[in-house]
Amino acid sequence: MAIPTPFFVFFLLLVSSAMAEIKELQITSDPRPMILFEKFGFTHGGSVSISVSSAVVSAPSSVDPSLLGFFLLSDDNLLQAIYQSELQQQDQNPNPSCVLSSTYVRVLFTFRDLSPSSSFNRTFPVDLPDEYSLFFANCAPSSAAVTMSVRTEMYNSRPDGSRDYLSVGQAPVPTVYSAFALLYVLFLAAWTYFLFKNRLSSHRIHYLMAALLLTKALNLIFAAEDQHYIRSTGTPHGWDVLFYLFQFLKGVLLFTVIVLIGTGWSFLKPFLQDREKKILILVIPLQVIANLASVVIGETGPFIRDWVTWNQVFLLIDIVCCCAILFPIVWSIRSLRETSKTDGKAAKNLAKLTLFRQFYIALVGYLYLTRIVVYALRTIAAYKYQWVSVEAEEAVSLAFYLFMFYMFRPVERNEYFVIDDEEEEAAEAALREEEFEL
Incomplete structure (x- = not known):
């Protein structure tokens, strides 16, 4: 699945920096190819924590779990990702690659990494300061729908070790x-x-x-x-x-x-x-x-x-x-x-x-x-x-x-x-x- 250009145009127009407080949500039978969770500005030492439980994929046939997962996309790489998508569309590629395989995104994990109980819990450090958007991608066939419970935390670490849950641009x-x-x-x-x-x-x-x-x-x-x-x-x-x-x-x-x-x-x-x-x-x-x-x-x-x-x-x-x-x-x-x-x-x-x-x-x-x-x-x-x-x-x-x-x-x-x-x-x-x- 190529990165849908109209989505990103809309993304640029409407989505501003979020407060990024701790989010707990339930996704039920959602077939969307891409879901935006948060947008957050990181400093040195920022982190993303994701906890997924009760993850289930409903589809007529088996689905490759590596085609579903979470990734980070920085604003600096956003235009490159759009350009790559447009090139694929111009080439009329009948089998465009999944966004999770793009060189411009940072894949955090896919459903292949889920435990036997269909859960995942891990914190990922962000080494390069920038504004990142946290997405979930579903590159499976359009008939595949996802159900899961998700808890996300995005924060920056202060010098004393405490957490700052406001994006760097929202801190003042x-x-x-x-x-x-x-x-x-x-x-x-x-x-x-x-x-x-x-x-x-x-x-x-x-x-x-x-x-x-x-x-x-x-x-x-x-x-x-x-x-x-x-x-x-x-x-x-x-x-x-x-x-x-x-x-x-x-x-x-x-x-x-x-x-x-x-x-x-x-x-x-x-x-x-x-x-x-x-x-x-x-x-x-x-x-x-x-x-x-x-x-x-x-x-x-x-x-x-x-x-x-x-x-x-x-x-x-x-x-x-x-x-x-x-x-x-x-x-x-x-x-x-x-x-x-x-x-x-x-x-x-x-x-x-x-x-x-x-x-x-x-x-x-x-x-x-x-x-x-x-x-x-x-x-x-x-x-x-x-x-x-x-x-x-x-x-x-x-x-x-x-x-x-x-x-x-x-x-x-x-x-x-x-x-x-x-x-x-x-x-x-x-x-x-x-x-x-x-």
Whole structure:
């Protein structure tokens, strides 16, 4: 069986470095020719531990056990392996060789090495530092299905002999999360003080924004705790439950706050129109589904059959939510433009238009940077620096939060609404020019 090129293209597009905590899983009657278990960045002295039990191959006829086994493939050899596969396809080889016989993979063991009780347990050292992917290959006929219990551990050894279960590129992530959690706690304290100081000018939206900061800080705190325990023990110790809970609350509150700010609720008007309510009714259930997909992706791994589907579901929902929250801002801008023609408050309307346009541009920039640029950075960054994409994403998020909270802060005389006669005349001219351009 040649290495399937489409698989590796998809592999490059979707699979990022995993947390690589200890995995215990059950594979039942699985006929897939190749299964990806983990992807991990090793330092000098890294190790892979694999334990297989109750291994059974179901096939109409006998199968050569050397055609089934586990192997490691480094990122450096990935392109070479793809090139070798393409050459075999161009030669139209009717009997392409099994991936386990490729010179570009490191075979750990095959089913020929199983004990009489169909089990195997061994730890393999990794001498060359790199990012490796752990695969199971089934080069037997397509009718052959595999059933087995598998336990995997991938870790690096510290100088004191203890194990580090985080990939080398993920090792600084707990510190990154802790630092940003502290920043958000300080942010929340400053925002709470500002609300108390300007409580007469505070609206309901401002208290909802405070709740958003609280959930964001708690999300980062439990993310740091989760990553720390995984790094030390290989298991999350239950912290992942709280992490996913506050991740869900943060996501719902963030999109809700953006929609409400975009409609001017509580800040410019005390009500929501039906179409704006429909956006919220759409976004909140989608966030529930997106977070469910996130839990499945984070708690299982690429070895499950539906892992790709859950990734696609998460990506699709995220895109829909990001597009949906832009509409209320566009509606507000259009409404302000129409109002400016009739109410005679040119400067005030121009100030509101400026405010919402800047918010719209900031939101588009935030979505672009966190959904596209950060993903590209995660893809192209060397395996040792995968943590940089996490830091970049949190830095962009913090910058957007600071901008949004500053623009819509509770003050008695907002700079956008402090006008004089000269500004009124200039605003009327600007609105007339804009109407002429439209």
